[in-house]
Amino acid sequence: xxxxxxxxxxxxxxxxxxxxxxxxxxxxxxxxxxxxxxxxxxxxxxxxxxxxxxxxxxxxxxxxxxxxxxxxx
Numbered sequence: 110x111x112x113x114x115x116x117x118x119x120x121x122x123x124x125x126x127x128x129x130x131x132x133x134x135x136x137x138x139x140x141x142x143x144x145x146x147x148x149x150x151x152x153x154x155x156x157x158x159x160x161x162x163x164x165x166x167x168x169x170x171x172x173x174x175x176x177x178x179x180x181x182x
Contacts, residue, residue: 111147113179115139126150130182141175142167151178 111124117137124131126146143151144167152160158174170178 110145111141111143111151111178113139113141113175124182130179133179135176135179139175140169140171141178142169144168155181 112121113124113131113133113135114121115134115137116139118134120133122131122133124147148168151158155178158170158178161168
């Protein structure tokens with residue numbers, strides 16, 4: 110699951126691989142978190158997005174990295 114959160118507006122949406130891009134306001138305090146198949150999807154499809162080495166747990170991106178991910182789904 111890939112979850113997008115805008116803390117300024119209180120919006121939260123989830124996305125799974127194969128679904129259309131979700132709609133959410135990305136301005137302000139924006140972040141996303143991925144685990145499972147969606148974490149692998151981000152790792153395989155978005156070069157330049159940071160990942161923790163030797164970690165298979167959920168990962169969180171904030172700000173521009175989170176915006177880049179949702180803008181390119």
